Amino acid sequence: MKAMILAAGKGERMRPLTLTTPKPLLSAGGKPLIEHLLERLHRANFWDVVINHAWLGEQIEFTLGKGERFGLSLHYSREGEPLETAGGIVRALPLLTANGDDWFMVINGDIWSDFDLTRLQSMTASELSATDAVLVMADNPPHHRHGDFCLNDKGRLSGECTGKDGEKLTFTGISLLHRRLFDGLTDQAGKLGPVLLTAMGKGRVAGLHHQGVWVDVGTPERLRALDQHMTIQEP
Template sequence: MKAMILAAGKGERMRPLTLTTPKPLLEAGGKPLIAYHLENLHRAGFRDVVINHAWLGQQIEQALGTGEAFGLTIRYSPEGEPLETAGGIVRALPLLTGGGEDWFLVINGDIWTDFPLAELQSPATPDCDALLVVTDNPAHHSDGDFALQKDGTLASEGKDKLTFTGISLLHRRLFTGLDDSAGKLGPVLRRAMVAGRVRGLHHRGQWMDIGTPERLAELDRKLR
């Protein structure tokens, strides 16, 4: 199975840090944020990784190269003007699927977590198009995103909603009929939830959304 790291955002909430450095290359604990993902992917057995980029994307390619230093093969999906998340995935689909492999992992480039990626296994059922990792709500996102049902499916409405970590296994059929103008991933997932085709996995360990300079500094202190 292949993996994709979403790294095309401009990181506007992280300014001025991202005026000269793409967000995935901002450092915490002495290494770039994206390096933690690459190390975790290798540890979980992944070897082929696709990274999309837009803002200052050449810096990402120069820093990571072919991925040899991480024991990985990295390919890039440049976007120029950044696409939204679903659009970026659709553009990268030819690099992610084929040869009988229709499932792939997607992880947001601006998170940090101790979630063991090896726990994500392709659902052995034809009635599932996505498996999302959800976690307890942080203080800055107290309302959560999706409700985990007793049968393991996720719903866009319901009590005790949890926060989507930005880690998921997706099947290519989730994007049937879409092109790279598809917009954000959220509406695509919500449509699949209505049909009962999205499952959830509750991560009770550590997770952070590194969306502000303050949270980056907090993570740096934590890791050091």
């Protein structure tokens, strides 16, 4: 199974840091955010990784190369202008499914988490039955208190909470997706949210509640906080 890192955004909330550096190459804990992700992917036995890029993407390719030093094989999906999440994934589908794989893992290039990615790598056919997507969800952080989707007691996600479904959780940007989720879509700019909501309406999106560490590194303040956290964690 292949993995994809989403790295095409301009990182506007990170300015001025991202005026000259793409957000995934910003450092925390002594190395770029994307390198932490690559190391975690290697430990989870994801060997082939596709990275999409647009803004300052040549810096990403120059820094990471073909992936040898991470023990990975890296492939790049070049967008020119950002296609947003759904468009970027559709553009990269030929790379993600080249070996006949129907499932692939997608992770945002601007997050940090201790979620065990092997949980997605090792999911069985029965666990994925009648499912087009599995999203990793987290408790709502202070900057996103209202959450994104509801996770019910059967492990399914919905856009609205009804009855005993409880409160919404926040999508971490880590997911396992099936190629059929994008049937009929073209590689034009488009968001992933509407695609997921359509699948949720058919009961075809599952969720995993991660209760460990997850950081959406969306602002300079959060980047500094993550850097401090990682420095403290060092032996």
